[in-house]
Structure formats: structure tokens, C-alpha cells
Amino acid sequence: MFSASDDALPGLGRPNFEPAVLEIALRVARLPAGSLVLIDGASGTGKTTLASEIERVLSGVDVPLVIHMDDLYPGWDGLEQGIRNLHEWILTPRADGQPVTWQRYDWLSKRFDPGHSLDTSKTVIVEGCGALGLGAHTHADLSFWVSADDDVRRARALARDPAQDFASHWDQWDNQFTAYVEREAPGSHASIHVRCVG
Numbered sequence: 001m002f003s004a005s006d007d008a009l010p011g012l013g014r015p016n017f018e019p020a021v022l023e024i025a026l027r028v029a030r031l032p033a034g035s036l037v038l039i040d041g042a043s044g045t046g047k048t049t050l051a052s053e054i055e056r057v058l059s060g061v062d063v064p065l066v067i068h069m070d071d072l073y074p075g076w077d078g079l080e081q082g083i084r085n086l087h088e089w090i091l092t093p094r095a096d097g098q099p100v101t102w103q104r105y106d107w108l109s110k111r112f113d114p115g116h117s118l119d120t121s122k123t124v125i126v127e128g129c130g131a132l133g134l135g136a137h138t139h140a141d142l143s144f145w146v147s148a149d150d151d152v153r154r155a156r157a158l159a160r161d162p163a164q165d166f167a168s169h170w171d172q173w174d175n176q177f178t179a180y181v182e183r184e185a186p187g188s189h190a191s192i193h194v195r196c197v198g
Contacts, residue, residue: 015046015156017053017146018195024050024144025057027192031123031141033062036094038136039127040186041146042177043170044153044160046196050146051127062123069128071104074112076169078105079176083133086126091139094120129177132186145190152196 017024028037039047051066058064067090073082089102100120103112118124126136137143148156158167166173180186187193 015049015148015196017046017050018197019192021050021053022057024192024194025054027142028054028064028123028125029058029061033123034121035123035141036091036139037064037123037125038131038140038143038190039125039146040129040131040133040144040190041194042148042153042181043129043166043173044155044157045146045148046156047127047129047146050144050194051125054125064123064125065119066125066127067102067118069126069131070107072102072128074105075107075110076172077176079130079173079180080133082128083130083136083180086131086136087134090118090124090126091136094118094124095139129173130180130186132189133180133184135189137186137189137191140191142192143190144192144194145187146194146196147187148196 031037039051041047048068055063055066069082069086072085072089073079074085085103090100093100100118101114102116102118103114104116105112132143132145154170158170160166
């Protein structure tokens with residue numbers, strides 16, 4: 001799984017969001033520097049595209065740093081561990097005013113690459129499945145839950161990473177995500193619900 005944008009997928013149009021990206025980006029722009037924004041939702045709902053669109057709209061202003069949950073999962077069975085990594089490496093030290101260093105998972109070599117630092121003086125967006133896990137909303141200044149129809153999100157997710165054969169891992173990943181949603185109801189903790197409508 002990789003954090004590729006899905007705004008130009010073959011056979012699929014650029015996703016549209018409700019509320020519109022401009023409105024969402026303006027909400028992020030109003031936050032003080034050093035804020036934390038979380039974007040969660042199922043695979044293929046447009047979370048990565050939404051984060052990149054926020055970056056694009058705010059370019060030249062105070063562009064937020066983006067961390068992808070895909071970089072924190074230790075492989076296809078790693079949703080829960082990725083959530084724990086988010087807390088251990090980023091959320092907890094950030095909340096304690098400590099330096100933040102984290103590790104990025106290499107999906108090809110199947111190991112973590114350590115030593116990535118985070119400038120906590122800048123606004124940070126964490127996007128991906130599980131971003132709201134384990135009460136992460138309590139650390140956030142703003143949070144989004146992104147949804148889409150199942151057929152739309154599946155088509156986008158599978159078209160995004162064809163070389164990585166997401167299709168063969170779809171049920172494996174979706175079952176983990178479903179269990180996470182049933183256990184934690186993360187959407188109920190989001191500040192704003194966003195709908196991907198195309």
C-alpha cells in the first residue's frame with residue numbers, strides 16, 4: 001500500500017468532496033501554526049487526495065506537513081500496529097513537548113527506515129486509515145472522517161496501486177478496518193464529516 005494520490009486514476013474522474021476542498025482548506029488555514037489535523041476513513045475514500053488538495057490550496061501560505069498512515073503500518077496486517085506507532089512516535093511526544101522522530105515503513109524491503117524528524121512548529125496533517133484510533137481526536141485541533149460509496153472507494157483503491165496487487169489484500173485490509181470501526185466508532189469523534197462524491 002502506498003500513499004499515491006488518486007486524483008488522476010485511469011478511467012476515474014477527479015474526486016469531488018462535500019464540503020468543498022476550498023472550505024476545508026480554509027478551516028485548516030485558520031488554525032494556529034503547530035496544529036494537528038487528522039483525516040480518517042476507509043480505503044479509497046479520497047483521504048490522500050484531500051490532504052494533497054489542502055496542501056495545494058494553501059501553497060504559498062503556511063503549507064502543512066503531511067504524514068501518511070501508510071508509512072506507519074508494518075505491512076498488510078498492520079493497521080492496529082500502525083495506530084500504535086502513530087501514538088508512540090508522533091502524538092505522545094508531540095503532546096509532551098518532546099522532539100518527534102518517527103519511522104517510515106518500506107513496503108518493498110518490508111522494514112522500517114528510522115530517523116525521520118517532525119517540525120512541530122508547523123501544522124501537521126496525518127491522513128490514513130486509523131488516524132483517529134485510540135482516542136487520537138483528543139490530540140487534534142481539527143479532524144475529518146471521509147466516506148464514499150463502497151463501489152467508488154473499491155474502484156479507487158484498486159486502481160491506485162495496481163502493481164502492489166491491493167486486490168488480493170482487499171478483504172484482509174477491509175476486515176481490519178471494519179473491526180477498528182466497530183471497536184472505536186472513529187467517525188463519531190471527527191470534527192467534520194466529508195463525503196467523496198465522485
